Amino acid sequence: MSRTTRRVGIQVVDFEPPAGLDALALPIMAISGGAEPEAIRSAPERLSQRLPDVYPRVLQNRDHMWPIKEPGSYADALRAHINGRAETWPFVENAA
Numbered sequence: 001m002s003r004t005t006r007r008v009g010i011q012v013v014d015f016e017p018p019a020g021l022d023a024l025a026l027p028i029m030a031i032s033g034g035a036e037p038e039a040i041r042s043a044p045e046r047l048s049q050r051l052p053d054v055y056p057r058v059l060q061n062r063d064h065m066w067p068i069k070e071p072g073s074y075a076d077a078l079r080a081h082i083n084g085r086a087e088t089w090p091f092v093e094n095a096a
Helices: 003-013 043-048 071-082
Strands: 028-033 054-059 092-094
Touching: 028 043, 028 071, 043 054
Parallel strands: 028 054
Antiparallel strands: 054 092
């Protein structure tokens, strides 16, 4: 594991939401890729335990660059989230 990967993993594990973020009344799409390191893969679930209206998702067989590699899939995921249908994404495993 590289030093950069280790540092990013530590930052993800130690992440503290900014003060006042929990007061926002809007859904948050929290996504990680199933092919990412565990510290990043589990981040959406940890975030959902600290903030209201977080919908944690793990994308099967995806890495960190999936929005760039699959812009159509990213647009579909974002559209589903905005329309309240995040659970309909065919390539998603619930993070829990």
